[in-house]
Amino acid sequence: MFHITIAGKNLLFLPLLLLFIQPVAAQDMYIIPETELEQDCGLTLSGKVIDHDTREPLIGATVLIEELQKAVVTDEYGNYHFHNLCRASYSVKTTYIGYEEIRSSFRLSSSAVRNMALHIDARTFGAVEVVGGRMVRQAQTTETLAGRELEETRGLSLGESLKKLSGVSSVQTGPTVSKPVIHGLFGNRVLILNNGVRHESQQWGNEHAPEIDPLNAQELKVVKGAAGVRYGSDAIGGIVMVNPKPLPDSTGVSGELNLIGSTNNRMGAVAGMAEGKLQQLPLSWRLHTSLKKAGSAQAPTYNLNNTGFEEQNLAATLGYRQQKFGAELYYSYFHTKLGFLSSAHIGNLTDLANAIGREQPEEAGSFTYTIARPYQDVTHHLLKARGYYKTGDLGELQFTYGLQENRRQEYDRHRNTGDSPQLDLDLQTHTTELVWEHEPVSNISGSMGVSTIWQNNTYTPNTRALLPFFKSLTVGAFISEKWRKDNLQLEAGIRYDQKSLDVQRWGNSRELLKPAYTFHNLSGSFGALYDLGYHVSLSGHIGYASRAPHAYELFAQGLHNSAATYEEGNPNLVSEEALNTMATFTYHSNLRLNGELSLYYNTINDYIYLQLAPEYVLGVQGAFLKARYRQADARFWGADLTADYAFTNRLTLNNKTSLVYAVNRETGNYLPFITPSRTDNTLRYSFENRESSKFSDRYLAVGGLYVARQSRSDEQSDPVLPAPDAYFLLHAELGTSLSLGRQQLELGLVGNNLLNTSYRDYQNRLRYFANEMGRMLLFRVKILL
């Protein structure tokens, strides 16, 4: 029985595998009967593979043309396609795990549609357990970074890695801090799920990068647009999921070692992973660790002083899995120390004006690994316990508990301040979630559940009270269902969250104030997915989410040293509400052109944003700009396009384009800090695998990223400095697998900003002070043990 489980799992990787095999087989194995040589060979054979009794499509079934030794795997609708067939007689074998295989022979004289109906194999029926999820599609646009594309980002931070996806950009603070932006929204509006647990840290800060090690991830998945139903109403912008590899199913121990190095900041990273499964017990385990160290980054013509960083990570997983129930224990530790561009730490408005007036930062310094003040030191612990229990034929009950502690220390550069940080925040979070996922009942499948989040935020005495003490409890319940019949899938969900927030802060006349709030937040979604045929699917999704204001937005009080801005919260804020409509058109499984276009229109009422006030704030350091949180009705709209064109089996052009527009609906003004339009085009060539060669899966890719000037900005949105110019960056990637005897290696080289272009990015908070990083080459070696 266990064997079947594994086979079921492996099947998921088959489509990927076959994608590579298929073109080779197609060229080498063509048998064209002599009598029909003159006839055209452009015929198509396609159809659906279905269960004979239920008429349900079978996803991942294999269809093989025996004469050609050409095989394809059915897609998420059970569809299969063969292109470029000649007129001939073919015997076709269709197989699917748990079903009896069928063979059919027919003569193909014109393009044809053949459906294959399979019968359940009586011998294996009842013992089949397909673990690890089917290929489930949803109406809401999602994008995944995995496999080779993810490998190419190894060594980069989470925020930088996600930029590979269309519609995703990042808000940066210098070269080391990068936060994901989805369709122009970021921070508290983008939920990050780290191994299934809501990542809870000081996400309100633009210079606070997510405390997650992407080297531990097997896939990074992004859900675009309001997606509040499943994980919490605050996901107005979308969700980023960082998913580690599932624990091993087969007995034995294996491992992997990654070595990464780069030019420019001379980064070195080592990541090691070991995993295994015990023979006697259904117990599996994994240990992952990584270390990174980098020196100061280099702009094309100068050193970016004090921009080095170091990072240490550890993750340990223990899993127990039985047929009916299972449990998993996961612990991860993240620690980073990151330097902050020294010349961007300024005193007051005059300093800011001086800095803007300079061609390059005042303190250039030279390359060093030393990290001096100002710097951040952040530690994040996550403990997760998860259990599931199969409720017979009905479905599965899952319980997840997460404990997180986030400690953020920021060391300013003032006079000799000893060893203590100026900002020292501690956030503790407990999350619980109980979900019941039920099996299809007359075409309806879905899940429902309840969750709680309890938080306590404190700061160390004698540090900056930028964010006050607060405790909050959020209790939520949701239900999400999916109905599917033939070519149509409908889905709907609703969630309710109640959040109580108790704040303790000191007032101006030294009295302890204890403001308390209760927020009620509703989320909903409705989506439809329609399969228009073998190549086209259409989906539409409407998502509603409402986010309670964060304690920072309500009570922030303090200086932002890099912006010479005094930020002030607004205790009168109410929840912001987003209604997001999205339409996606997918053109898939074609020989040459494939792609996806999605359009979105997002109306946000009471959008919370930081608005610069006309007056200044005076302090001992002089004058500062004053910024206060405000609310206004906003509108975001835009488009994401991903398209691939295969010139030949080996040469492909890939395009990723995204556009975002955002305005304040009340005043008609542009909103600040919105992603400029960008397009990335990459030409990729995959070399032929030769059996005699030690090298396989070799590829070479060259591409260019063009980011337009943010023309939708003006003096009102950016009063300090206008948006920087457009820029073009050249990048290249190459990779190969290498077998040295029995040892398998994967090698890769990625080059970014190859022309060493000097540029500044609109969404980098340090654009007032310095250029972006220059040319960088990233080398990586993966050793499978």
Next chain:
Amino acid sequence: MKKSFRPYLAFLLLGSLLSFTACKEDEEPAPDHEHELITTITLTLVPTDASKPTVTAIWEDLDGVGGNPATVDDLVLSANTTYNGSISFASVENHDGHSHGHDLTAEIKEEGEAHEVFYVVTPQGLVSFEKTDKDTNGRPIGIETTATTSVAGSGTVRVVLKHQPGTKSNSSNMSTGETDVDIVFETTVQ
């Protein structure tokens, strides 16, 4: 059926247990003030002519930027007088009604090669400040000064303390480095 729901109860129990143990006793925040922040600046001018009064002007903002505004003394000087000036920077914190001061002037002097105090007088010539102290590189620091007045008049004295780590040099000036202090005294010469 009944049996299968037992683990569900166990899960719930576990969940409530964990969330209850999570609720620790209430902590109160310490009164917020950043440690070692400059809150109080005292400019003392002692006349060389002992018959004239010594002048002390204090600029103070105990709760830092934002909150309550700073209290600032006026600077009232005698005409045609030479003063020995000195300026001090202190961090004063209020704990339970008691104030604790910490003088930072010595630290600044010690790091003299990374600091300089500038005096900007408007209108020019109302008072003229000359720095009399030097750092280890022979560059002026500006904590000790000689201030000279001539005719009567009124205007302002702006005091700027710059942190110039690695950038203080023969060519550095008031726009070099990061501003630690930038304050203004209303000034009368009579």
